[in-house]
Amino acid sequence: MTNPGRFPRDFLWGVAVAGHQNEGGNSASDIWFLENVEPSLFREPSGDACRAYDLWPDDLDRVAGMGLNAFRFSVEWARIEPARGEVATAELDHYDELVDGCLARGLAPVVTFNHFAAPHWFAASGSWLGVDAAALFAAHCDRVMARIGDRIAAGVTLNEPNLEQLLQDKLPPHIEQIKLDMLAAAARAAGSDRYYAANVIPAAAQEEFRDAFTIVHRTAKAAIKARRSDLPVGVSIAIADEVALPGGEERRDAKRARVYDHWLEVARDDDFIGVQNYERISHGPDGEVVPEGERNGMGTVIEPASLAGAVRYAYERSGVPVFVTEHGLQCDDDAQRAAFIPASLDLLAEEIAAGTPVLGYCHWTLMDNFEWIFGYGPKLGLLAVDRDTMARTAKPSAAVLADYVRRER
Numbered sequence: 001m002t003n004p005g006r007f008p009r010d011f012l013w014g015v016a017v018a019g020h021q022n023e024g025g026n027s028a029s030d031i032w033f034l035e036n037v038e039p040s041l042f043r044e045p046s047g048d049a050c051r052a053y054d055l056w057p058d059d060l061d062r063v064a065g066m067g068l069n070a071f072r073f074s075v076e077w078a079r080i081e082p083a084r085g086e087v088a089t090a091e092l093d094h095y096d097e098l099v100d101g102c103l104a105r106g107l108a109p110v111v112t113f114n115h116f117a118a119p120h121w122f123a124a125s126g127s128w129l130g131v132d133a134a135a136l137f138a139a140h141c142d143r144v145m146a147r148i149g150d151r152i153a154a155g156v157t158l159n160e161p162n163l164e165q166l167l168q169d170k171l172p173p174h175i176e177q178i179k180l181d182m183l184a185a186a187a188r189a190a191g192s193d194r195y196y197a198a199n200v201i202p203a204a205a206q207e208e209f210r211d212a213f214t215i216v217h218r219t220a221k222a223a224i225k226a227r228r229s230d231l232p233v234g235v236s237i238a239i240a241d242e243v244a245l246p247g248g249e250e251r252r253d254a255k256r257a258r259v260y261d262h263w264l265e266v267a268r269d270d271d272f273i274g275v276q277n278y279e280r281i282s283h284g285p286d287g288e289v290v291p292e293g294e295r296n297g298m299g300t301v302i303e304p305a306s307l308a309g310a311v312r313y314a315y316e317r318s319g320v321p322v323f324v325t326e327h328g329l330q331c332d333d334d335a336q337r338a339a340f341i342p343a344s345l346d347l348l349a350e351e352i353a354a355g356t357p358v359l360g361y362c363h364w365t366l367m368d369n370f371e372w373i374f375g376y377g378p379k380l381g382l383l384a385v386d387r388d389t390m391a392r393t394a395k396p397s398a399a400v401l402a403d404y405v406r407r408e409r
Contacts, residue, residue, distance in 0.1 A: 006349040006408065012108055012153070012360025013405045014070030015063055015382065016326050017052065018115040019079070021369040024049035029078035030123035030197045031116065031372075037186045041178045041200065043375035050369050051390045056098055059366060062383065062392065064105035066402035067409065070153065071107040072325060072362045073098065074115035077122075077140050084121045092147045099148045108153035110325070110362065112236070113141050113220060115159040116199045116372070120190070127196040128209060134216045138223040145227035154359075155231055156274055156325060157220040160238040161213040164201040165259045169288075176203055199372060214266055221270065232359070236274025236325040237263045240281045241309030247285030255283065256313070264317035272359055273318045276326035280306035297330030297378055304343035308351040311358060321357040324348070326364035328380045337382075337397040342404050349408075363401060367392055 020026045025048065035045040052059055063071055079091040102109040114137065118127070122136065130136075141157070180202055186195035196202075201209050221233050239260050244252040267273035279296065280303040282289045293301035311322045327344065329337045345361070352358050368381035376387065382398040385391070 007352065008358075011358075011409075012070035012110070012323075012362070013068045013409065014072055014107070014110065014360065014362040015068060015366040016072035016110075016362040016364045017059075017074075017366050017369070018112070018159070019074040019076035020046060020049070020115065020117040021365075021371070022050045022052035022367070023076065024051045024053055026076055026078055026117060028082035028120055029076070029117040030120050030127070030195075031199075032078075033120045033123070033190070034182060034186055034195075034197060034200060037182060037189055039178060039181050039185060041175065041182050041373050043373060043377065046370040048390070050367055050385050053094070055390065057101060059392070060101050060105050060107065062394070063366065064107060066398060067406045068402075069106055069108060069409070070110055070360060070362060071102050072110040072112065072156075074112040074159070075144050075148075076117060077114060077137075078117060078119040080143065081119055081140060084119075084125075087143065092143070095144070096147055099151050103151060109148070109151065110154045110156070110360075111144070111148070111152045112156040112159050113137075113144060113224070114157065114198065116197065118198065123195055123197055124187075124190040124192040126194070128198060128212045128216060129194075129196065129205075133212060134219040137216050138219045141220045141223045142227065145224055149224070149227045149231065152231065154272070154323065155224050155233045156236050157217045157224070157233065158198075158213060158235050160236060160276060161198070161210070161217070162259055162263055163199055163238045164203075164206055164209070166238045166240065168203055168206070169255075210262060214262075217266065218269075232271040234267060234270040234272040234274050234320075234323065235263060236276055236323075237314075238276050239310045239314060240279050241277065241303070241306035242281050242283065242313070243309065245282055245284045245289055248283035248289070251285070251287065252283040255281070260313075261317060264314060267318040267320055270320055272321045272323045273314050274323050274325035275310055275314050276364070277307050277310040277324070278326075278328060278330070279303070280309065294336065296336075297332070302329065302331075302336060302340060304340055305347050307344045308347040311348065311351055312356055315356045321359050323359040324361040326362060328364040330378045330380050332379055334395040334397050337395070338400045341397060341401050345404060
């Protein structure tokens with residue numbers, strides 16, 4: 001049983017989605033190009049995704065119908081600037097309408113300026129390592145802010161710029177070779193010297209990308225703030241709850257230093273740090289330990305306390321408020337998700353009561369969608385999607401989240 005009032009009165013309760021994963025037809029993007037090159041690391045092309053580009057009014061009705069008050073979405077740079085210097089006004093109109101649609105339904109728009117996908121021309125001309133990458137992305141942010149910046153509630157510059165460092169320990173070694181072969185094939189097909197995407201980075205280039213993303217984030221934030229200085233802006237990082245069993249402290253701390261601490265230090269100059277948490281990792285003296293228990297689709301034990309643990313560490317290290325911009329569970333059995341949501345949120349409430357400032361919670365994700373290299377296999381949605389008709393069907397977990405939020409708001 002929940003206790004009303006445990007969350008701040010202005011707490012943002014929402015769901016998160018991403019353009020490339022939901023909208024469909026993002027054909028001018030680097031990810032689309034990589035999905036369709038041979039060989040490809042992507043299990044399947046995104047294609048129509050969930051057709052959210054057209055079906056967004058109904059999707060927003062569902063979000064509002066759940067009693068939520070926030071909606072996190074990304075503006076797709078490849079749609080807005082499909083060729084360098086060519087601005088598609090109709091696409092800006094689309095996001096303008098989406099923001100107005102949010103506000104009309106009482107949903108605070110939380111905008112991600114880049115959720116991995118970027119224009120194909122950008123990837124073919126150096127991607128995020130290009131000498132003008134920061135300036136080009138800042139121009140995109142300025143363009144978006146000029147159109148919708150006066151009505152949004154918060155801005156996330158980059159989504160999970162540390163994801164590849166986190167995944168490096170998880171993906172089998174042969175995946176790295178497929179990645180390299182795919183990127184080489186993409187470069188040849190694009191007629192360029194190299195080709196990268198934000199969530200497809202070779203192991204040897206990860207530090208270079210981290211440094212580039214840091215400049216990109218700071219430059220983008222300055223451009224966003226130049227349009228609206230009062231807008232809360234931050235970066236969202238992927239962060240597991242890293243815990244140490246006796247003797248595992250050194251390994252845990254090394255993982256934190258390698259994957260999270262750089263961005264938590266960067267966030268000290270931001271308005272918030274976005275936390276995106278899905279699992280707990282336990283470290284013993286000889287390496288990672290997988291305890292007994294029910295497993296999620298990522299192979300780790302389902303642990304509701306992982307969210308509060310990740311939030312606690314993020315705040316302790318960064319010193320700025322936390323915004324849970326993603327949290328969810330990959331599973332085929334929705335009963336697991338329905339139990340996981342309230343258990344996780346109860347522990348988050350305890351963390352808030354202990355003094356950790358948390359601005360909001362956005363569940364990942366509204367509907368089952370395109371999960372990058374894994375295609376349409378993983379299920380993380382509150383809604384199921386018929387891949388033929390695109391019809392959305394609410395799962396029991398959607399009602400669980402809705403009931404929880406209604407009791408707490």
